Amino acid sequence: MTFQNRRFTALAALSLVAGLGLTACGSDGDGESASGDGDLSITMLPKNLGNPYFDTSTGGAEDAAGELGASVEEVGPDTATPDAQVPFINTAAQQGADALIVSANDPTAICDALEEAAGAGTAIVTFDSDTDPECRDLYISQADAAGIAKVQVEMVAEQIGGSGEIAILSAAANATNQNEWIALMEEELDANYPDIELVDTVYGDDDDQTSFDKTAALLQSHPDLKGIISPTTVGIAAAARYVSTSQYKGEVAVTGLGTPNQMREYVEDGTVAEFALWNPGDLGYLAAYAAAALAGGDIEGEEGDTFEAGKLGDYTVGENSVVLLGEPFRFNADNIGDFDF
Template sequence: MKTKHVLGLTAALMLGGTSLAYAEAIKINGGTAADMVLLPKFLGILVFDQANEGAQEAHAELANGGTLTFQGPTPENSVAGQIEMVTTAATQKLAALMLSNNAGDQISPSAQAAQAAGTKVVTWDSPIPSGAGEDLFISQVDFGSIGVVMADMALSMVGADGGEMAVLSATPDAANQNAWIDAMKKVLAEDAKYAGVKLVDVVYGDDQAEVSYNRALALVDKYPNLEVIMAPTTVGIQAAAKAMQDENLCGKVGVSGLGLPSEMVSYTLNGCAPQFALWDFRDLGYLTYYAAYGLATGQLTGEIGETFTAGRMGDYTIEADPGRANAKRVLMGPFTVYTKDNVEAASK
């Protein structure tokens, strides 16, 4: 029932094509003890809890005798807290640290210190922009293809006559959101198909429900002809949809972006957020764990072209990150676009 987007997968196949043909997939064997930490941007966000569930699933599957700790800072203390926790990981000489980075390049010195202490640093969800201090990034979907999908959703919502769109993002320095917005801007500018979609503003709700809600209302006031609010964050899209519902603006302004089916189902059914997209965070946590465990136990070297089998999810290949020079990634993909036809089934 899910509408699969295969762009990310196609890109991966094209990039890794030659090495894929000969490389034997490495099976990750369990049983070796390795202490690992899963560090989200901050605590209290459902998708990060789901990533933890996936990591715990892999942890049990691989019978890792070490510990897997899910640990994060409070939202107000995210940057300083992440730096503190990465530093602590180095002190503890952890085998692997799995980080969704919210501190931009400010995390690099502490991440490099962790690497120097022998800890494998695997980022997921949000990478270290410069790549310094990072062994590998587990990319949920190809960042360029997120731009295409968001542009497509916007186009179908403004219709053939075109219209105005504004972006409601998370924090101004979230590396992942910024990359997706840039990718969307590029698609809008380069492909004549999207000429009718006019991006009027980008605002930030700091991934807090109340701030995002107020930013969404401010957008509607500022741009009376606004037709789409595109929120590439699960917090922002829900807050924006609620704001439009509360103000009875749902027919006029549509909300879209990246959301969780369980949080968005009522807004999608009542038309406030007619379509949105997301990948499975549980899978992301699962795949991240397999890659990090492989690196930490020496079964993977982390070289470009290396292919490994991540349990139930199948084979993945390490490749150069097209968005960041000198950085390596594993591309998870694909992702799902949710509409009133499939959102109910996915929300359960």
């Protein structure tokens, strides 16, 4: 039985029980139970709280919920570890959440909890960082992984003149999206940039101070380093902060994935020439619409399913139940003033 079938079997059972309950207790005459308000309940579980990137994505989900007549509750751990996410998944299921939207800190560690939640009738949507496909109904991907990897390599190559040593400052060592992008960046470097050498990959655990310290250590360990790619919004901001007040400003390129509001001062002071991202608000917005379509039975998360996502338009579910938001966007001094997130 597929993941989707397990969940919809559970939903059918729950619907039967609910129907029997309404027969016994009666309704208010307009098709809703006397005690219910008809709202769709969505639980938003980012990797960790207090992260500006996820603050923005939750804001997008809340905007979508307002249009859908749904409610969104954001919950999550203070630290980005998979074990810390499990209790929040369990609680969402116990409280009867219609849908759970989660950015996974590990591809497999939260699967058991997600499967239990699905068995209780909760629609499971991952976004930003995926689990193994069998652990969820849909994955809302910020962009094609190969495209995300390619744009970061292109930017660092342009900024260092196509040759020299570079390093990668990642998030957690087991972060699904980070590791996929890093592997694809390595392939892109090998295939198209023979004069650029990746000399080190380090992990800042999506913690500002740890990422700051890892940047300092990289620059001390590799005196010929010409560029740092950080495919994480926490990491790129911490790396830029370190470089901005150091002897390496103007000498070592810092690029990767960041938000305009985090990176604006570093672009304006010349520390960072260009970086990329998608709009995390749109990512959360799309995830909420997808969750509503799943929970409402409009789609089952199968390849070829289509649904409408408000201002973003229509989307089609792709292979492995993946929905792509769109292409990454480059931010630089010419356009960063046009964005506020």
